[in-house]
Amino acid sequence: DPAEQRQAAEGLLKLARSTLSLRDETPLRDGVMIRSVPYQGEPSVDWLLERAPIGSAEKVARILAHDMRVLRPSHMSLYMGFSGLPSGSALAALERLGRDVLPQLRKGETLALAS
Numbered sequence: 001d002p003a004e005q006r007q008a009a010e011g012l013l014k015l016a017r018s019t020l021s022l023r024d025e026t027p028l029r030d031g032v033m034i035r036s037v038p039y040q041g042e043p044s045v046d047w048l049l050e051r052a053p054i055g056s057a058e059k060v061a062r063i064l065a066h067d068m069r070v071l072r073p074s075h076m077s078l079y080m081g082f083s084g085l086p087s088g089s090a091l092a093a094l095e096r097l098g099r100d101v102l103p104q105l106r107k108g109e110t111l112a113l114a115s
Contacts, residue, residue, distance in 0.1 A: 006049065009048040010084065057101050080097075
Protein backbone atom coordinates (compact mmCIF):
# COMPACT_ATOMS: atom_id res chain seq x y z
CA ASP A 1 0.00 0.00 0.00
CA PRO A 2 1.74 3.20 -1.17
CA ALA A 3 0.12 5.34 1.54
CA GLU A 4 1.35 2.99 4.26
CA GLN A 5 4.84 2.90 2.70
CA ARG A 6 4.94 6.72 2.71
CA GLN A 7 3.81 6.75 6.33
CA ALA A 8 6.61 4.30 7.19
CA ALA A 9 9.20 6.46 5.39
CA GLU A 10 7.93 9.58 7.18
CA GLY A 11 8.15 7.71 10.47
CA LEU A 12 11.69 6.57 9.68
CA LEU A 13 12.72 10.17 9.01
CA LYS A 14 11.07 11.29 12.26
CA LEU A 15 12.92 8.53 14.12
CA ALA A 16 16.25 9.62 12.60
CA ARG A 17 15.58 13.25 13.55
CA SER A 18 14.64 12.35 17.12
CA THR A 19 17.61 10.03 17.50
CA LEU A 20 20.06 12.64 16.25
CA SER A 21 18.52 15.15 18.67
CA LEU A 22 19.88 12.97 21.49
CA ARG A 23 23.35 14.27 20.60
CA ASP A 24 22.35 17.67 21.96
CA GLU A 25 23.16 18.38 25.60
CA THR A 26 19.52 19.35 26.15
CA PRO A 27 17.33 17.95 23.34
CA LEU A 28 14.26 19.98 22.45
CA ARG A 29 11.08 18.39 23.76
CA ASP A 30 7.36 18.53 23.22
CA GLY A 31 6.25 17.58 26.70
CA VAL A 32 7.94 14.26 27.46
CA MET A 33 8.62 13.49 23.77
CA ILE A 34 11.85 14.48 22.03
CA ARG A 35 11.09 16.94 19.25
CA SER A 36 11.72 15.80 15.69
CA VAL A 37 14.13 18.49 14.44
CA PRO A 38 15.25 18.53 10.78
CA TYR A 39 19.00 18.10 10.34
CA GLN A 40 21.44 19.19 7.67
CA GLY A 41 21.73 16.72 4.82
CA GLU A 42 18.75 14.62 5.84
CA PRO A 43 17.20 12.44 3.15
CA SER A 44 13.82 13.23 1.65
CA VAL A 45 10.87 10.92 2.16
CA ASP A 46 11.04 10.08 -1.57
CA TRP A 47 14.74 9.16 -1.23
CA LEU A 48 13.86 6.84 1.68
CA LEU A 49 11.02 5.28 -0.29
CA GLU A 50 13.45 4.49 -3.09
CA ARG A 51 16.37 3.21 -1.00
CA ALA A 52 15.18 2.07 2.44
CA PRO A 53 13.87 -1.45 3.03
CA ILE A 54 10.26 -0.31 2.80
CA GLY A 55 7.91 -1.89 0.26
CA SER A 56 7.50 -5.26 -1.39
CA ALA A 57 9.08 -8.40 0.03
CA GLU A 58 11.32 -8.61 -3.05
CA LYS A 59 12.60 -5.06 -2.58
CA VAL A 60 13.18 -5.50 1.15
CA ALA A 61 14.99 -8.83 0.59
CA ARG A 62 17.17 -7.29 -2.15
CA ILE A 63 18.19 -4.34 0.05
CA LEU A 64 18.83 -6.49 3.13
CA ALA A 65 20.83 -9.04 1.10
CA HIS A 66 22.98 -6.23 -0.31
CA ASP A 67 23.53 -4.73 3.14
CA MET A 68 24.48 -8.14 4.54
CA ARG A 69 26.98 -8.79 1.72
CA VAL A 70 28.58 -5.36 2.09
CA LEU A 71 28.49 -4.93 5.88
CA ARG A 72 28.90 -8.61 6.88
CA PRO A 73 27.12 -8.15 10.23
CA SER A 74 27.19 -10.82 12.91
CA HIS A 75 23.51 -10.07 13.58
CA MET A 76 20.82 -7.60 12.54
CA SER A 77 18.11 -5.83 14.49
CA LEU A 78 15.16 -4.64 12.42
CA TYR A 79 12.77 -2.02 13.77
CA MET A 80 9.15 -2.17 12.61
CA GLY A 81 7.46 0.35 14.94
CA PHE A 82 8.29 3.67 13.33
CA SER A 83 6.80 6.79 14.86
CA GLY A 84 3.16 7.12 13.91
CA LEU A 85 2.82 3.69 12.30
CA PRO A 86 -0.23 1.95 13.81
CA SER A 87 0.60 -1.17 15.81
CA GLY A 88 -1.47 -3.33 13.43
CA SER A 89 0.65 -2.15 10.50
CA ALA A 90 3.87 -2.82 12.40
CA LEU A 91 2.69 -6.31 13.33
CA ALA A 92 1.68 -7.02 9.71
CA ALA A 93 5.13 -5.87 8.54
CA LEU A 94 6.80 -8.18 11.04
CA GLU A 95 4.65 -11.08 9.85
CA ARG A 96 5.51 -10.34 6.20
CA LEU A 97 9.20 -10.21 7.12
CA GLY A 98 9.05 -13.72 8.56
CA ARG A 99 6.76 -15.17 5.91
CA ASP A 100 7.98 -13.47 2.72
CA VAL A 101 11.41 -11.85 3.23
CA LEU A 102 13.42 -14.26 5.39
CA PRO A 103 12.78 -17.24 3.08
CA GLN A 104 14.20 -15.20 0.18
CA LEU A 105 17.28 -14.31 2.23
CA ARG A 106 17.77 -17.94 3.24
CA LYS A 107 17.76 -18.95 -0.46
CA GLY A 108 20.71 -16.64 -1.15
CA GLU A 109 23.82 -18.71 -1.83
CA THR A 110 26.22 -16.20 -0.29
CA LEU A 111 24.14 -15.52 2.82
CA ALA A 112 24.38 -17.69 5.89
CA LEU A 113 21.17 -17.25 7.84
CA ALA A 114 20.19 -19.67 10.57
CA SER A 115 16.90 -21.41 9.93
